[in-house]
Amino acid sequence: MLGDKKRVPIVEGIFTWPSEDPRLIAGKCKSCGALTFPKMPICPNPECDDKLNVEEVLLSKRGKLWSWTIQRYQPPAFRMAEPFKPFGIGIVEIPEGLRIVGMLTTTEGLRIGMDVELVIEKLYEDEEKEYLTYKWKPIY
Amino acid sequence: MQRDVAIVGVGLHPWGRYPEKKMQEMGAVAIINALKDAKIKWTEIDGIVAGAYHWDHVYGGMYGLLAGNALSMAFGELNVPVYNVANACATGGSVISVGYMMIASGLHDVVLAVAADKSGLGFFPPKSRDKDDVDYVRYSMTGETNPAYWAMELRRRWFELGLDEKENERLLAKPKAMLSEAGARNPYARYKRKFTIEEVLKSPMVADPFRLYMICSTSDGAAAMILTTLEKAKKITDKPVLIEGATCVSSKFGEPCTRLPTMSSFPRHGVPRLSDARKAVERVYKLSGRRPDEIDVIEQPDHSPWHYFEYLEVVLQLSENERGTAEKMVEKEETHPLTGKVPVCPSGGASSFGEVLTADGIMRVCELVWQLRGQAGERQIKKDLKVGLAITYGYMGNNAAVVVSKAW
Numbered sequence: 001m002l003g004d005k006k007r008v009p010i011v012e013g014i015f016t017w018p019s020e021d022p023r024l025i026a027g028k029c030k031s032c033g034a035l036t037f038p039k040m041p042i043c044p045n046p047e048c049d050d051k052l053n054v055e056e057v058l059l060s061k062r063g064k065l066w067s068w069t070i071q072r073y074q075p076p077a078f079r080m081a082e083p084f085k086p087f088g089i090g091i092v093e094i095p096e097g098l099r100i101v102g103m104l105t106t107t108e109g110l111r112i113g114m115d116v117e118l119v120i121e122k123l124y125e126d127e128e129k130e131y132l133t134y135k136w137k138p139i140y
Numbered sequence: 141m142q143r144d145v146a147i148v149g150v151g152l153h154p155w156g157r158y159p160e161k162k163m164q165e166m167g168a169v170a171i172i173n174a175l176k177d178a179k180i181k182w183t184e185i186d187g188i189v190a191g192a193y194h195w196d197h198v199y200g201g202m203y204g205l206l207a208g209n210a211l212s213m214a215f216g217e218l219n220v221p222v223y224n225v226a227n228a229c230a231t232g233g234s235v236i237s238v239g240y241m242m243i244a245s246g247l248h249d250v251v252l253a254v255a256a257d258k259s260g261l262g263f264f265p266p267k268s269r270d271k272d273d274v275d276y277v278r279y280s281m282t283g284e285t286n287p288a289y290w291a292m293e294l295r296r297r298w299f300e301l302g303l304d305e306k307e308n309e310r311l312l313a314k315p316k317a318m319l320s321e322a323g324a325r326n327p328y329a330r331y332k333r334k335f336t337i338e339e340v341l342k343s344p345m346v347a348d349p350f351r352l353y354m355i356c357s358t359s360d361g362a363a364a365m366i367l368t369t370l371e372k373a374k375k376i377t378d379k380p381v382l383i384e385g386a387t388c389v390s391s392k393f394g395e396p397c398t399r400l401p402t403m404s405s406f407p408r409h410g411v412p413r414l415s416d417a418r419k420a421v422e423r424v425y426k427l428s429g430r431r432p433d434e435i436d437v438i439e440q441p442d443h444s445p446w447h448y449f450e451y452l453e454v455v456l457q458l459s460e461n462e463r464g465t466a467e468k469m470v471e472k473e474e475t476h477p478l479t480g481k482v483p484v485c486p487s488g489g490a491s492s493f494g495e496v497l498t499a500d501g502i503m504r505v506c507e508l509v510w511q512l513r514g515q516a517g518e519r520q521i522k523k524d525l526k527v528g529l530a531i532t533y534g535y536m537g538n539n540a541a542v543v544v545s546k547a548w
Contacts, residue, residue: 011280044406079280099404101398
């Protein structure tokens, strides 16, 4: 629509975008299956000699909240929407075996072990663009 | 052939905020104090190993990165090898490890190990805006501060231990309260007063369940030590402190902790939490031939309650079944820095000093030296001390550990 700002990831290559079903992008070794997030082109498994045979894979969008906290003060030099509001951060375990750090969509009702789902949200904007990051959203 | 290495001199610049002081100036004060303590002349030094500044993007520049050279130029260039070592929070311990190797190898006889840093200007926001810098990607997209990460680790630890956060809130405040009793007696500490549990629990929440006073601040400061062979040390001083072992260690593939500044972990079966710290401790026990029960005094990470509990159990090499022992020991004040059965951080810790990134690891060993020599003044541990262990915390799973003992 006219007047809508362009919506861009804060850093490209972390999740698929633009997409109707955005996913986190990981690297997976075709030989041993070792995963890297963010994606790296090298297999991180010291026992695997096939070092440069890594494919891009899209990660599951659902996981379990391994732990969480609420960031109560504005992180220094961190761009986000003003005025500052405390936000949730979590470590989420996904079925592939990765644990991933990310913001949470809420500060309420958080519980270790709860199911969460990946969403993409605006973190801040300027005159031209909206800047997006990935967040985990509790599924109650 | 490997030679025995001893510490003959230690010196600090006080920790705090010194915006008007150059890094080199603080370093010089620490060096002067160490040389005086060692009764060694500057010109006797045949090798230097220094903590490299990590803030060259924002302040310090090349003079911070090549800190050893900057300090040499300031103090008097000796035309000797200078190694600048950067291992994040494990830098201090790594500096000592390199110094130890320089002398043990037979290639050097008198080494200065030094670090000076202005961490007080704040260091955790990533300095680059480079998409290849995962630290920048992580921070800009998740806002994960250090306290937030540490809080998540503690929360998970207590979830697994079945410890209710509200019911055991005092336990989270206890390390700070205990440590402050030592800090209050340390002329080099930044916070030279006692903090009560009540005060800690009244301080604002920064990242649940951690409150402000549970988290160490960051400071400016410097620490230095003079290393030499044990043989030479015995001729110079009647209280040489032997370095029984020193090492740094990195993480193992499959490390479960989502260590800073990574965005993920890929836990593998059989790889323990804090694989870096566990291996550092294992190596240094092997090098020294010591067992955990032989350690009389410990200097370890105390940046947050998570560090305090988790690293204590690493140092004591407790099994997974024994997880939670640290909390029980804290409850009973068995780890009180001055009076505990297992005194932890008689310096007062990062809790009382604030963290000076590159120098912390050196300061901790300086404290062990003072304690072993009986020179810790009002914070002198009364029980008989023979062996001390210092261990650091570190980004990306860098960790350094040192075991020292009385060699008289």
